[in-house]
Amino acid sequence: MQYMCLIYSAEGSGPQPGTEEFNRYMQAYFAFTGRMKDEGKFIAGDALQPVATATTVLVRGGKAETMDGPFAETKEQLGGYYLLDCKNLDDAIACAAMIPTAEHGRVEVRPVMIFD
Amino acid sequence: MAGEPPDIRPDKETASLAGDAVEAVIRSQWGRILASLTKTFNDFQLAEDALQDAVESALIHWRRNGLPRTPAAWLIQTARRKAIDRLRRKTNFRSREAEITRLIELDADDNDRERLAMNESAIPDHRLEMIFTCCHPALEEKSRLALTLRTLGGLTTEEIARAFLDRREAMAARLTRARKKIALAGIPYEIPDSTQLPERLNSVLSVIYLIFNEGYLASAGDSPIRSELTDEAIRLSRLVVRLMPEETEAAGLLALLMLHNARKPARTDTDGHIVPLEEQDRQSWDQADIAEGTAILKQALARGRVGAYQLQAAISACHCEAPSWSETDWAQILALYDLLEAVMPNPVVRLNRLLALAQLRGPEEALQGMDALAGTLEAYQPFHAARADLLARTGQTDEARKAYAAAIALSTTPAERAFLETRLARLSTG
Numbered sequence: 001m002q003y004m005c006l007i008y009s010a011e012g013s014g015p016q017p018g019t020e021e022f023n024r025y026m027q028a029y030f031a032f033t034g035r036m037k038d039e040g041k042f043i044a045g046d047a048l049q050p051v052a053t054a055t056t057v058l059v060r061g062g063k064a065e066t067m068d069g070p071f072a073e074t075k076e077q078l079g080g081y082y083l084l085d086c087k088n089l090d091d092a093i094a095c096a097a098m099i100p101t102a103e104h105g106r107v108e109v110r111p112v113m114i115f116d
Numbered sequence: 117m118a119g120e121p122p123d124i125r126p127d128k129e130t131a132s133l134a135g136d137a138v139e140a141v142i143r144s145q146w147g148r149i150l151a152s153l154t155k156t157f158n159d160f161q162l163a164e165d166a167l168q169d170a171v172e173s174a175l176i177h178w179r180r181n182g183l184p185r186t187p188a189a190w191l192i193q194t195a196r197r198k199a200i201d202r203l204r205r206k207t208n209f210r211s212r213e214a215e216i217t218r219l220i221e222l223d224a225d226d227n228d229r230e231r232l233a234m235n236e237s238a239i240p241d242h243r244l245e246m247i248f249t250c251c252h253p254a255l256e257e258k259s260r261l262a263l264t265l266r267t268l269g270g271l272t273t274e275e276i277a278r279a280f281l282d283r284r285e286a287m288a289a290r291l292t293r294a295r296k297k298i299a300l301a302g303i304p305y306e307i308p309d310s311t312q313l314p315e316r317l318n319s320v321l322s323v324i325y326l327i328f329n330e331g332y333l334a335s336a337g338d339s340p341i342r343s344e345l346t347d348e349a350i351r352l353s354r355l356v357v358r359l360m361p362e363e364t365e366a367a368g369l370l371a372l373l374m375l376h377n378a379r380k381p382a383r384t385d386t387d388g389h390i391v392p393l394e395e396q397d398r399q400s401w402d403q404a405d406i407a408e409g410t411a412i413l414k415q416a417l418a419r420g421r422v423g424a425y426q427l428q429a430a431i432s433a434c435h436c437e438a439p440s441w442s443e444t445d446w447a448q449i450l451a452l453y454d455l456l457e458a459v460m461p462n463p464v465v466r467l468n469r470l471l472a473l474a475q476l477r478g479p480e481e482a483l484q485g486m487d488a489l490a491g492t493l494e495a496y497q498p499f500h501a502a503r504a505d506l507l508a509r510t511g512q513t514d515e516a517r518k519a520y521a522a523a524i525a526l527s528t529t530p531a532e533r534a535f536l537e538t539r540l541a542r543l544s545t546g
Contacts (some may be wrong), residue, residue: 001302088304089254090312111301 002112003084004091008040009105011050020073028100031089041095045082076105083112141187142171142544146270147355151242153195155305156222157215160249161295164200165268167191169198173383188239196223242270244359245305246350251320252303259294260323261330266291268355269348279330279345317360321369321425324352328373332380346380349373357412367416368426374409376434378402390535406436427456446476463492471502479506497526501536508543516543 015021036042054070070077082099086092089109097108146167153163171192184190200219250263262280265271271279275286297303308316311328331345353370361364382396391397411436431452440445453469467489474482483506486499493499504519520540527533 003302086302088302088306089252090308091302092302092304093254094312 001086001088001092002088002091003095004110004112005082005084005092005096005099006078006108006110007080007082007099007101007105008108009079009101011076011077014101014104025100032098032100034080035098036082036095041084043083043085044078047080048078051077055102069092081104117174118407141174141191143270145191147243147246147268148239149191149195150267151246151414152192153199154246154249155240155242157194157199157219160298160305161292162202163195164295166195166199166202169202170194173198192239193223199298211525241307241359242544245307247320247356247359248307249298249303249305251316251323253299253316253319254301254303257326259290259320259324261327262287262290263294264323264352265327265345265348268352271344271348275344279342295428299339317363317366321365324349325354325369325373325425327352328376332376332383343380345353346377350377364416364419364421365423365425367412368423368429371409371413371416372425372429372432374405374412375429375436377404378409378436384531388531389538390531392535393435398440401436406433409433410436422455422459424456424460427452427459429503431456444475446472450476463489464496464498467493467496467499467502471506474506474509479509482506483510488510495526497523497528497532500526501539504539513543 015025033042033045036045051070054068056067056069056071058065058067079101082095084092084095086095089111092109096102096109099107101107146250150163152168153167154160156403157163157166157213173194174187174191178187180182196219200216200223203216203219207211246267247264250267251260258280260275265276266273268473272445273291275289276282277284280287282290294492307313328349330335331342331347331349333393350373353373356363356366357370378401379393380394381400381402382398383391385391410433411428413426413433416426419431431449434445434449434452450472453465453472457465457469467486470482470489473485485502485504486503489499500519500523504516504523507513507516507519517540520536520543524533524536524540527536
């Protein structure tokens with residue numbers, strides 16, 4: 001089954017760039033991605049630019065409206081994702097728990113919908 | 117979307133020999149049959165629906181032809197065929213074609229049929245896997261309780277709804293939603309691996325404990341004790357101990373439930389009012405339950421892996437062994453609470469530790485300790501009730517009155533309210 005792991009955290013929380021801690025944090029991400037690839041679970045995964053770069057688009061009455069900022073103003077923002085192919089939810093939970101941001105933020109695990 | 121089928125139970129008037137036999141098989145074998153079917157179909161809702169269909173046919177066939185030699189095997193086989201029919205009727209049946217073929221082959225497998233017919237104990241026991249599925253932390257807590265009772269306890273949706281004071285339709289919708297999440301989110305029908313097992317076993321034990329408490333403390337409703345829930349919790353707890361004999365905390369939970377259950381006859385008076393431990397008639401405690409609970413606890417403790425359930429059972433055992441409230445070994449109980457607070461540092465444990473302390477060293481020190489808990493336990497009825505009792509003992513009648521009033525305002529059952537009002541009245545006259 002495919003699971004989308006959505007990675008949320010408060011921007012500015014967690015290890016800050018330029019610190020030794022941040023290097024370890026990034027190494028942990030590389031290691032996690034490598035492991036998922038080795039285990040054949042990795043489908044896709046990316047980090048997102050900060051929420052200050054977000055633009056929200058909606059179409060009403062056939063007209064596109066564009067707004068600055070994210071859809072929802074919450075403390076914890078979507079900062080990245082992994083799309084993983086896992087055996088079942090327990091497997092996906094075990095993988096999500098290895099995502100470094102889970103230690104200060106949270107990871108939402110959602111199964112990908114299959115149309116049949 | 118598959119709806120919840122009606123519970124198949126013969127009503128009193130049509131109850132016949134066959135009806136009773138179906139009922140008996142359902143009660144004793146439901147969990148095992150449903151777990152086995154779910155494992156075969158890899159589809160919880162389909163297993164539940166197909167088993168309901170099979171039970172419906174059983175009522176007709178058994179009434180006409182008498183009981184088959186092995187009713188459980190008959191139900192399993194019939195349910196498999198019903199599942200094939202259900203899969204064929206689905207709009208997306210083409211995508212399930214491989215599944216249908218597999219089930220037809222399984223059905224044609226004569227060896228399998230003979231094996232089942234010869235010996236019902238040959239039905240593979242997948243109940244442990246199902247307990248972990250039903251108690252999965254990805255499900256809402258109340259759904260875990262309901263699903264466990266429905267799947268492994270063999271309670272009907274109607275009975276579960278009644279136990280939780282819900283409407284039947286709401287409970288049915290809850291169960292369907294939970295099974296749907298299991299299917300869509302890919303919650304497996306498996307025993308978790310060793311890295312996940314401790315956390316997940318905890319979830320299983322806590323579901324059983326909550327079921328017991330729902331029956332024992334009955335947070336709402338007119339009847340202060342609902343035996344169908346306490347009995348089911350003990351049955352489930354026994355099952356987990358039998359399936360996981362190495363787990364000392366599983367044994368600790370069973371011991372705890374037995375020791376609580378032993379005091380059940382004394383917990384309410386003939387009018388249904390709650391009788392506090394202090395005033396209970398210890399002669400009416402169930403000695404067989406106490407003996408069994410204590411023996412299970414001793415075996416578990418001897419393995420040297422102490423945990424929160426074993427410690428709570430040990431505290432309960434101290435109460436069960438004491439000839440009276442005043443002759444209780446409070447020093448031992450306080451020592452056990454110290455250990456419990458170390459493994460389970462929550463405010464309710466702290467509160468109970470302070471109450472043991474009050475018995476050992478008087479109410480003043482305990483009241484001081486309770487001040488620190490006032491914030492976190494502000495909405496916890498037993499906190500105010502206990503505080504009121506201690507204040508009364510120190511002669512601070514006005515403060516005690518206020519605390520009783522706070523406790524009464526937080527009561528959720530008539531029995532609780534009546535009990536506290538009696539205490540408050542006693543305060544005014546005494």
